[in-house]
Amino acid sequence: MTDFIAEFGIRQEEWQSWGMFFALLGLSLSVVAIIGFFYYTIRFKDRRVLLITVLAIASFWHAFTYALIFTGFIRAVPEWYNKGIGFYYLIAPCAYFFVLFSLFPRLRWSRYAWLHLLPFIFGIMDAIPYAMASIEEKRALLERVVYDMQLGVRHGYGYIDQKWHYIAKFFMAFIYLIAQWRLVYVHDMEFSSISVAVRRNVVYFSLVYSGQLLLQGGMVVSLLSNSTQSSFIMQNMDQLTTISFFYLILSCWLFQHMFRLGLRSDEVRAITYAKMNG
């Protein structure tokens, strides 16, 4: 382990920081939550659980690979790099549809709902050039990326300029988020079959997710407005600490949601049964 750290680890002085603590705790909680979600997805076959599972996995992978790059350990697993581009595009739609189906459980999937998967597909396609590169090329790239993180958005392994992923992802998430809050707004408990607790849980989720998205958006705007300092911004612990903290809060929400699913498994089962029987 010591050899491994010595070989791959960088910025070791930052490992003791609050930002890293929040990130690691958030990742740990997310792992537990994801395992729980997997179980309940299989057990309940509930689309809401499936959506939140996808969201949790994509968010986890985003934070996890960022931490690997920041610590330099990504060099030990170069194949893992650049694999999550497509999945990151799923976070915002999943959050939206999770809120939609939580507040309006009777709604069915729209015939054109698959359109929401298009960015995901394009993202997957854009990851192909890196996946096809030789291991030496990957190592060489990552050797530079870990020290100069802006290369992560400037490398040429993609069909489009990589920074557009950040811009598009955030812009789409921004739109989804507005629509998500609209759902919360138009939902009226008087006409709804859901409980107040469910609605409150959804609102909390929206708040946490919004906070995280806004901070990430702030970072994206920082990067765009101060592109010469993008490498510094991407590894600035002050900013990463805040984002890590919000990721931790999101992980906490996922964790508690997993527990709520467990506690309310009978209710969920009843809903599932009701849906199955029309």
Next chain:
Amino acid sequence: MNYLTAYSKHLILGVWLTLCGFAVLRAELPYRHVQVLKGVDDQHVMFSVAEKDPFGSIWLVSGGELYRYDGVHVIPFSKLYDEKLPFDEVQTLAIDPWGRIWLNTRNGILIFDLRTWRFCFNEDFAEILTERKALAFAQTDKGFWVATENGEVWQISRDSKTFLFSFVADKRKGRHTVGHLFAVDADCIWLAAGGTLYAYDRHTEACRTTAIPVKIDDCIEDLLPVKGGVLIRNYRDGYYLYDGGFRLTAIRSAHDNDFTNWNHWGFVEDDRVMLFNNHGEYLELSRDTALNVQKRGFHRLAEHVLYKRLNAWRRFGDEWLLATDEGLYAVFPSLFPFEYIGYGSARGMFRQNDHYYFGGYGFLHHMPLQGSVSAYRKAPEKNYYAMYMQHPDTTYLALESGFLGRMVDGRLTVFQPTVPRQDAHKFSDLGYCLTPYKEGTLLVGTSNGIWQYDIATNRVAPLLDDAGAFFSDRKRILSIRYRNGRLTYSTEGGYFVFDGRRNNKRYPQGEQQLMIYDHLTDGGKEYLATKGRGIVVLTDSGSRSIDAQQGLGSNTVYQLFAFDGTLFAGTHRGLSLVTGNRIFNYRTNDGLPFEEFNHQAIFYDTAAQRLFMGGIGGYVFFDPRDLLNAAEQDMTVPEPRIAALNIGLKENRYLHYYAADALRDTILLPEDALTFNLDFARPNDYRHSYQVSYKIDPLMDGFQPMASSGQITLVGLRPGEYRVHVRTWSTNGGFEKTWTWLLIKQPAFFETQGFYALVLLSIAGLVTFVILQRAKRMKDEKALRKQISRDLHDEVGGLLTGISMQADLLSMDVVQDKQSSAASIGKYSREAVQMMDDIIWAIDVRNNYQGSLQERMEYLAFQMLEPKGIRVLFDSDTKTDREIPQIVRQNTYLLFKEILHNIVKHAEPEWVSITVRMNTKELLMDVRNNGVKQPVPENTRRKGQGTRNMETRARQMNADLVVTQDNDLYTVQLKVNLRNLIWRI
């Protein structure tokens, strides 16, 4: 010749040993001097004292004022220190090893800390002393001592001070010595004061005092500690040695008064005492009481430097700073001890037996293996340009005017060659180079081509190609070599190859002209010494240049020599060594006596393994292996230092930082910084020829040379992290090192991630607000409908029900003729309740759920038609679980009700068939009855109010309403396109 060959081993050994002895005797001390500063400005050139600080700057006292010289600028301390100066006049200064300047002012000692940029008064090491005046300071690399005028000697450490001993102080009768009467070495602290010599043993901490004889004390000037005693300089008698008693030493020079006047410097270093005298004499003694002469030679300090009045000297590392009345000088060791033969402008040379002969203009100069150079008057004055050693005792000389001569055993014969008549008009006797050619012939390069000289017949003829042409006609030949049947030569127009049949221009291609002074072949490559392109390397694949941009001393190269794969090039600016990818340069500061080398002035003595390279002052010679080894040793390049940081803030405010602690590796810039300016010091720039370049990450892609001002200025910095890399490399060897400073510009609030997040939140809030306005209208409408239906139901409905009930009671109790009226009231009231119930149901959004409409329609149909005896056929089919839009449900229901009313009112059908079908795309309603009595002609049909209402309602839903009559079948069809409706949620 046979004799020489037979005893060659002995001869070579003898020559070697002789040369070694010669070298020792001729060795010139590798010390150089350089004028660091002419003065603080052009008019003020006197320096009282100068000293270096640990950060590379030199602190000067001139005219009682304190200055800092950072290698670029001389700046008064008053400009560097923001507050009022606590002194009026500085008399002398010293800097301790911890970066504190000890100023001896008219009013006492002041201590200024360069790390914190403030004066120290209350610190432990400063207390009391700041109330004293200093008599003298003494320092070593790790220690610092102060002798005060009230007779105390203190040892200073980083944080404290220790009292050592007291003494009787006087002021030397008002005389200030140049030398140090307070000196410290590893064993002892020496102090001469008040006619007493104080010797404080640093090991036993015992202080011994000895009265200094008056004749010594009267003219005492300097103390040079040696092992077992101290050497006392007396400017009248010379040097005395104190080793328990006083005795005058025998130290003398060849010239009078050298040790007693100002034209002499004496220092101690390591285990030697070094004395620099007038007339270039240098004496080195053992640093002990024996004072054995270890070296007697010559130094290269210019005489005029010695004559300047010396006010103070300070040692820092391996150099001495000399503050004089005419500038500030530094004395330091040269990088390499070049041997020097100075006799004038040099040309070719050769060795014959035990003498070297040096060409040039005028007489030949010769130099025995032991001794000095002198004119060789046995040969006539000529322009001796180039030489070819045929044998150790026979050399041919190309004469610039005179064509060719031969020297055998020191006797010169100048040839008068026979020139064929047909070639006489082309013949030039200006010989510049020569080489042995085919059996018994020489080729001489002249100002007009190459001529072949037959030694046996003394005939000369132009060298012709196989076509019989004088191919080198009108070419000035600068170098010529013949090897393996291939003749190569260079001219003012290029480099050529003659293979015995044809002459070809090798470089440069085509008609391009390039002056090439010299050429050689080594390792399969041809090297050309050019004027303007440095060294051109020719290979089979092409050519490349090694020029000044890559580190060569100059692009004009006069001479070349290859040794073990290394090129030695005499250039216009010093000596360059090219080895592999590295280039080393030597110039005057590195020990060369001159910088400009000469054409054809190069010679390698194979026996002695010495390379002679000549220039405008004569020849330098050295073992090329030694020079190469010296060059490849890592040299220390001075560390660049930030001398000042100036930050421009908003509202025309400025911050200036000079403290060493504030200018360390990481510098934080405030958030309102608009500009910043880094002033870099150039330590030892006067001594080392080194280059400085810089790069700022992430603003610059590559390094660029730093301006001579040493300033880096940045304007409009965005928040973030900037790394200022400063790279220094020695021009002598290309050793380079890079230092990095980290600048962190703090972001203002409006540049923070949090601010951007707030901006996004605001934008998101605004967009959301606009979008929710639409939802709000819908939501408000829902709430209003809900409120209306609730009010109608609760208030009006209850009232109508009450009226109905009262009417029923009235119809039972009142007189008969009014019963019908009461019954009518009751009937109308119930109808009103029914109608209102329908309206409430229609506008109440809570009934939008799927299935609600069909249930209501079915209920209404049976309620209205069955009492009339009309059979109701109701068919409903729904293929969506979507909610029915409010507008559709309301209008469809009311329209359906109108249809039923019309049926009840105008038709007497036996049956009514009602079909309602709904999917995600559309809603279809079909109402048929067979109650048509007779068809109404098209032109007489008149629309009633009910029909118009129905059409209006259909239009509101953007629906199609079709009414048809076929025989007795009356059909009303409604088709609502649900897709046309805007998003409902």
